[in-house]
Amino acid sequence: MSGCGDYALYKVDVSSIDSSNRGDIDQCRLTITDEGGKTVLDHYMLQAVYNGAGDLVQGCAGTKTKAAIGTFSYSSSRSSGSLTFVVEAYDANGYDPTDRTKNRLQWNTSDSPGPISVKTYPPEIPVSIAIKKQ
Amino acid sequence: MLLDMTRATLLNRVISFSVIATLFLAVVQPAWADEEEGGDFKDPTIVTDDSTSTPAGVKDLGKPEKKPIVDPVYDHWWFWAGAVVVVAAVVTAAVIPLQKKAPSCTSTYGLGCAGDGR
Numbered sequence: 001m002s003g004c005g006d007y008a009l010y011k012v013d014v015s016s017i018d019s020s021n022r023g024d025i026d027q028c029r030l031t032i033t034d035e036g037g038k039t040v041l042d043h044y045m046l047q048a049v050y051n052g053a054g055d056l057v058q059g060c061a062g063t064k065t066k067a068a069i070g071t072f073s074y075s076s077s078r079s080s081g082s083l084t085f086v087v088e089a090y091d092a093n094g095y096d097p098t099d100r101t102k103n104r105l106q107w108n109t110s111d112s113p114g115p116i117s118v119k120t121y122p123p124e125i126p127v128s129i130a131i132k133k134q
Numbered sequence: 135m136l137l138d139m140t141r142a143t144l145l146n147r148v149i150s151f152s153v154i155a156t157l158f159l160a161v162v163q164p165a166w167a168d169e170e171e172g173g174d175f176k177d178p179t180i181v182t183d184d185s186t187s188t189p190a191g192v193k194d195l196g197k198p199e200k201k202p203i204v205d206p207v208y209d210h211w212w213f214w215a216g217a218v219v220v221v222a223a224v225v226t227a228a229v230i231p232l233q234k235k236a237p238s239c240t241s242t243y244g245l246g247c248a249g250d251g252r
Contacts, residue, residue: 007235007251014245028245041248049244058244073243075251121251 006079009121012072012110014046014087016065018132021105025089028060028131030072035082035115043088043095046072060089069131075121082115087129106131147228154224158217 012030016022032041048059049070058070076083088100088107096102108131110116119125207213239247 009237009251010249011243012245030245030248044246044248046245049241070245071243072245073239073247073249075247075249077250 010074014069
């Protein structure tokens with residue numbers, strides 16, 4: 001039941017389905033826009049997590065980047081509308097705010113057709129984004 | 135973003151509380167502000183040099199006397215207890231945010247967590 005104080009919770013699974021330049025990916029960023037085209041999260045840097053042995057568990061880190069990049073959680077105080085998720089992977093030169101396509105190796109939007117409607121939690125809303133060179 | 139939203143909510147509640155408090159005081163104030171008049175009353179039986187045919191201060195006996203307030207509501211303990219409860223409830227509602235929060239970030243989300251729902 002929707003009401004004052006509710007929130008939506010998105011579980012965003014990110015993967016790379018293109019191995020051609022995956023090893024050059026140095027950083028991955030997530031951008032979220034609402035139904036009006038307003039950016040609610042702008043090129044948020046997805047962090048890299050390592051285990052005790054120094055192996056990459058999740059994240060984008062050059063040659064260590066795996067096909068299954070990892071999972072991100074986004075929470076929104078909205079109870080209506082829709083959101084569009086975009087993940088962009090950049091090389092070692094990183095993201096250039098003046099030209100988002102510069103240094104970009106792979107990117108993609110969520111697999112769902114069109115924007116994803118906001119629904120009050122629970123349940124967690126699954127979002128799957130498979131980035132590739134394009 | 136969350137901080138901005140919380141400030142806006144708090145500001146709205148403080149303004150609402152101020153309006154309620156102002157209306158409350160506007161209703162209660164006349165109860166104690168309504169004191170007995172008559173400071174200028176002069177005894178009509180005393181005749182002085184400046185007395186006229188219609189001595190100043192003579193009461194108009196045809197005019198009904200103002201009835202004193204009997205058993206005013208503000209003399210009851212429950213009135214003030216209720217007022218305190220109402221004020222406390224308003225202050226509490228203004229201070230405690232009603233916004234529900236999403237579960238905290240866990241290690242499942244290795245890429246991180248963001249958003250204004252937490």
